[in-house]
Amino acid sequence: MSTHPITVHPARSFKANSHDAVNDPHLRKSFRGAMDFLMAKRAAQFPDHNELEALRSLGETVRQRCLAKLPQLLEKLEAQLTANGVKVHWAETPEEANAIIHGLIAARNGKLAVKGKSMVSEETELNHYLEAHGVQAVESDMGEYIVQLAGEKPSHIIMPAIHKTKAQIATLFHDNIPAAPYTEDVDELIQLGRNALRGMYLKADVGISGVNFAVAETGTLCLVENEGNGRMCTTVPDMHIAITGIEKVVEKLSDVIPLYSILPRSATGQAITTYFNMISRPRQPGEKDGPREVHLVLLDNGRSQAYADEQLRKTLQCIRCGACMNHCPVYSRIGGHAYGTVYPGPIGKIISPHMLGLNDTQDLPTASSLCGACGEVCPVRIPIPEMLMRLREEAARDPEEKVPHPLAGQGAAYSPQLARVWSLWRTVYSRPALYRAFSWLATRLRVFTPRRQLGWTVHRTPLTPAKQSLHELVRQRQSSR
Amino acid sequence: MSARDRILGKLRAAAPAQTPVEPDVAGYYARHTLQHALPARLAHFSHMMRAVHTEVIYTRADSWPQALAARAAQAGWRHVLLAPNTAHGARAAQALQGLATPPQLKSYDRPIDDWKAELFHDVDAAFTTTRAGIAETGTLIVWPDADEPRAMSLVPPVHIALFDASRLYENFYQAVSTEGWANGLPTNSLLISGPSKTADIQQTLAYGAHGPRELIVLAIVPDDIDLAELEAAQ
Ligand code: SF4
Numbered sequence A: 001m002s003t004h005p006i007t008v009h010p011a012r013s014f015k016a017n018s019h020d021a022v023n024d025p026h027l028r029k030s031f032r033g034a035m036d037f038l039m040a041k042r043a044a045q046f047p048d049h050n051e052l053e054a055l056r057s058l059g060e061t062v063r064q065r066c067l068a069k070l071p072q073l074l075e076k077l078e079a080q081l082t083a084n085g086v087k088v089h090w091a092e093t094p095e096e097a098n099a100i101i102h103g104l105i106a107a108r109n110g111k112l113a114v115k116g117k118s119m120v121s122e123e124t125e126l127n128h129y130l131e132a133h134g135v136q137a138v139e140s141d142m143g144e145y146i147v148q149l150a151g152e153k154p155s156h157i158i159m160p161a162i163h164k165t166k167a168q169i170a171t172l173f174h175d176n177i178p179a180a181p182y183t184e185d186v187d188e189l190i191q192l193g194r195n196a197l198r199g200m201y202l203k204a205d206v207g208i209s210g211v212n213f214a215v216a217e218t219g220t221l222c223l224v225e226n227e228g229n230g231r232m233c234t235t236v237p238d239m240h241i242a243i244t245g246i247e248k249v250v251e252k253l254s255d256v257i258p259l260y261s262i263l264p265r266s267a268t269g270q271a272i273t274t275y276f277n278m279i280s281r282p283r284q285p286g287e288k289d290g291p292r293e294v295h296l297v298l299l300d301n302g303r304s305q306a307y308a309d310e311q312l313r314k315t316l317q318c319i320r321c322g323a324c325m326n327h328c329p330v331y332s333r334i335g336g337h338a339y340g341t342v343y344p345g346p347i348g349k350i351i352s353p354h355m356l357g358l359n360d361t362q363d364l365p366t367a368s369s370l371c372g373a374c375g376e377v378c379p380v381r382i383p384i385p386e387m388l389m390r391l392r393e394e395a396a397r398d399p400e401e402k403v404p405h406p407l408a409g410q411g412a413a414y415s416p417q418l419a420r421v422w423s424l425w426r427t428v429y430s431r432p433a434l435y436r437a438f439s440w441l442a443t444r445l446r447v448f449t450p451r452r453q454l455g456w457t458v459h460r461t462p463l464t465p466a467k468q469s470l471h472e473l474v475r476q477r478q479s480s481r
Numbered sequence B: 001m002s003a004r005d006r007i008l009g010k011l012r013a014a015a016p017a018q019t020p021v022e023p024d025v026a027g028y029y030a031r032h033t034l035q036h037a038l039p040a041r042l043a044h045f046s047h048m049m050r051a052v053h054t055e056v057i058y059t060r061a062d063s064w065p066q067a068l069a070a071r072a073a074q075a076g077w078r079h080v081l082l083a084p085n086t087a088h089g090a091r092a093a094q095a096l097q098g099l100a101t102p103p104q105l106k107s108y109d110r111p112i113d114d115w116k117a118e119l120f121h122d123v124d125a126a127f128t129t130t131r132a133g134i135a136e137t138g139t140l141i142v143w144p145d146a147d148e149p150r151a152m153s154l155v156p157p158v159h160i161a162l163f164d165a166s167r168l169y170e171n172f173y174q175a176v177s178t179e180g181w182a183n184g185l186p187t188n189s190l191l192i193s194g195p196s197k198t199a200d201i202q203q204t205l206a207y208g209a210h211g212p213r214e215l216i217v218l219a220i221v222p223d224d225i226d227l228a229e230l231e232a233a234q
Helices: A011-022 A025-045 A049-068 A070-084 A094-107 A119-123 A126-132 A142-149 A166-176 A186-203 A229-235 A253-267 A303-308 A312-317 A345-356 A373-377 A384-396 A416-429 A432-444 A470-480 B003-014 B025-032 B038-051 B064-075 B087-097 B116-121 B172-179 B227-232
Strands: A087-091 A112-115 A136-139 A206-209 A213-215 A220-225 A239-245 A275-279 A293-299 B055-059 B079-081 B104-106 B125-129 B132-134 B139-142 B158-164 B188-192 B197-201 B204-207 B214-220
Touching (some): A011 A025, A025 A253, A049 A253, A049 A312, A049 B025, A070 A087, A070 B003, A087 A094, A094 A206, A094 A293, A112 A126, A112 A186, A112 A229, A119 A126, A119 A239, A126 A136, A136 A142, A142 A186, A142 B197, A166 A186, A186 A229, A186 B197, A186 B204, A206 A229, A213 A253, A220 A253, A229 A239, A229 A275, A253 B025, A253 B172, A303 A312, A303 A345, A303 B003, A312 A345, A312 A384, A345 A373, A345 A384, A373 A384, A416 A432, A432 A470, B038 B055, B055 B064, B064 B087, B064 B125, B064 B158, B064 B214, B087 B104, B087 B125, B132 B172, B139 B158
Parallel strands (some): A112 A136, A112 A206, A239 A293, B055 B214, B079 B125
Antiparallel strands (some): A213 A220, A220 A275, A275 B188, B132 B139, B197 B204
16 A cells, blocks of 8 residues: 555646646536535525524634633643543644654554544645555545545545546555456455455554544543444553644534534535444453543644634634535636645635645635625634635735744735836826816727736736716716716 | 644734624524424435435334344344443344344443454444434434543444434424534544445445445434324435
8 A cells, every 4th residue: 555656736837737637627527516515415404594594603703712711722622631631632734643643653663554534634634644664554434545545635524535437446555455356346345445444453453533622621632433443542552642633622512512513414424423422531441442542743834834823713713524626617617636736626625725835825715706605604604705705815925024923924916017007097096187188088098008918918818998088978868868 | 833823923914903793603503403303304304315215214212222133133233332221222232142143242341452453354333322313414423432432433334323203303403402412522523324335436326335235224213203294204
């Protein structure tokens, strides 16, 4: 498995990637079909519009209250988990998180880690790091396992292998799982995966997982899943390491209830997932299974930058349901890989600039028609279109300009020429006499309008003024009455 | 300065001064909790459970061991894992041993580390009790303990769950608030809503992904509820 190359899709080549993606009819068809399916399933879960809106408002208020108290809640979580016997670690960067996790595994001379689904570990490229340090890391979520065998990255945060066909998976399993026959029967394929991975749970030294909600009040890590691989990773090996972002903490156990009610319905259109796994302690004396050591790694990775700004802080309300991608006309046309970021789609466009800086991600906030679908379905009411506009503004801001909370890569899309044009326009537009003179000249000299008009003509035909300005036309019309 | 102090420092410097709006979770659930009588709640529970491939068997307090034995005979399980030193485990064991070809009974009497391979390969079905149920979503609440450890509802291909249907809450909120979970949770607590499943291959649903392929709920129905009416209410 470790011999496969890791395909990276840097966000800088977003334009080229998306161009390739829209020209791949197979990819477009499979994403279109999958997104239509998920949208219909979600809609069926919310027959009562008022209940949905009330639940979204509740989810939003819960998340906002938790974020408002974030530093206190993190300390409380740490204290409560520590009292329960769970060790808490803090990492500012992906490198720090990886080093902590590897250190823990190395301390018990571990060679094999089984992993439950964790997007945060994708952020840190943990698998890659562990392999480089002699620890094999096996993804156990079926979708993640498929993607790992293929040497790829997930193309959706909930359904990682959504871009793969049965036939491709049949070949992958046949080539990679010892003695696996070639079959395109989905039940048989799942059984092949199940058996291969059960062998891994038996041998694994450590289980790694993500966290959906970390409850400060009780010191509890909550994991949401259907497959049972998350439970395997957190039950069978003798050590469990959970990794999550600092924003995942909630204050009270009751906060989890509305969030868990709306999460699976928004994500996959299920009333509930098969398992909701609440972990509060390592194995206690007398208990016969569960890990004897449990660790939680809290990762910042740019989240504190989003936190510093009142508007952008709302980005951190996200519960990673994926509904915004399922409903996004851009995502459903280009798929998840084109973005080149761990989180694709609308949530990826608003969170990645904090993780990677605007220099690498300046195109992402522009890849939107601002249709608003993402904001309308978001279960915690993140105003995603507003965030996109704000990030466009920050990318276009003069890098030298002093602002209270500068973003990494401020001014990545700044063009001095464009800035001059706008400042000229501001002067003209705010002085009536000047504006009248300008519009008179622009209409009378319309044949001399330049054909190249900076950013405008990159994708559009040049603008040519009309023969007369609107003001003139209206005046004529009024005097002829 | 440690990573912890740097992160907390950044967050503290930016944390909003005004007190946030307090969400009214209790008020929301006061308005949105149904008040159905037990038969209707139970019918809904079974409807939701069966919709995700769970087998729900209605039975009574005095006859569930026979129902279990009949189901075991039908399935032909050869190795059944149960907790013989619990009251329900002892009754189950007795009924299973009375079968013409009784299964071999196993108990989780050692730490997992001592019999991992056997647990994974040589158990066909595990029998456990449950703490309570949730009608809205068709959910069992399971708190594993020393007698019935975590892996029992996870590793064997079949999980048979004994469920006292009088302990059926309307929703998750009612369960958590009535039982006062906020005051303390056990090492591990679970909501289980069906057998393990996945739709990761072309959105095609398949059961038995990593955990049990089958979940069988033996629901002990109070004697004053008519079983035929209950089935018809589905
Ligand atoms: S931004 Fe909203 S819709 Fe998108 S993944 Fe996060 S919670 Fe879901």
